Amino acid sequence: METLRFELFQTLTSIISSYTETELETKVFDYLQSLDNYHDYELLKNHSKKLQNLKELEWLNSSQQIDITDFNDKIVLIDFWTYCCINCLHVLPLLKRIQSEFPTVLSLSCHSSKFSNEKSKCNILSALKRHLISNPVACDSNLDIWNDLGIICWPTILVINPDGLIIGEFIGEVNCNYLRDFIKISLKFYDKKLSSRIISFDQKNKFNMPDKNLSYPTKLAFNSDENLLFISDSGNNRVLGFDMTQKELKFEISSHKCFEKSTFIECCMNWPQGIDYHKQFLEANSYNIL
Secondary structure (H helix, E strand, O other), X not given: OHHHHHHHHHHHHHHHHHOOHHHHHHHHHXXXXXXXXXXXXXXXXXXXHHHHHHHHOEEEOOOOXXXXXXXXXXXXXXXXXXXXXXXXXXXXXXXXXXXXXXXXXXXXXEEEOOOHHHHOHHHHHHHHHHOOOOOOEEEEOOOHHHHHHOXXXXXXXXXXXXXXXXXXXXXXXXXXXXXXXXXXXXXXXXXXXXXXXXOOOOOOOOOOOOOOOOOOEEEEEEEOOOOEEEEEEHHHOEEXXXXXXXXXXXXXXEOOOOOOOOEEEEOOOOOEEEEEEOOOEEEEEOOOEO
């Protein structure tokens, strides 16, 4: 991997960071074209084949094992991360933007555990819910794939072309524009090999439906006049209001009703965080302010 990293992927990073927008497409095209004539093409090919071992791992957010060879009509992104890594968490919004802007690009991730607690499937599932991660995630708890590929840093993002070759490696908190530009140009370069099919996975783990248990509550607000306590129940995308005098739930502000005796106020929320209550209710969530 060191040979590929220093001869190919750092060259790519240098290209993306050095040229203007008008020059960049030509330079990236030249880079991608050169891969077919790379002097150690067999090394690149054999190294990329190690990604096929991902199908041996347990996958979350998917009802089936995922075989990278099934996607020979796609550009594929694979994010190697772990949930206790703050740098990995900083990259998540970038990946969500990429998924939104390029829906035909297949976004996968490989959870490569750094500490023993990160090997727990229960802890990983909690992290997926906490950070609203919906794409398929392979559990590489023993770092088998990590070591096979010679990954050296959390996070690392690999870009795979329709032939199954690793064509790019982005290490650390990658510049959003670098990755975006490379994907955009790669889609144009491989256009004749790509299809527009949208791949959906039958998820075993449904994180979007609230239940009666609190899930990652983040903030309290108290109305002393009416003795009401409001809880921002982030993991369930709702706010609950408790009557402290009657010792019962009075308000349920959510997109789905769970409590029959409460007053239901329908409202779609997205991971609500800070809340405040005066004469009227103000709700702020982690992605925008309402």
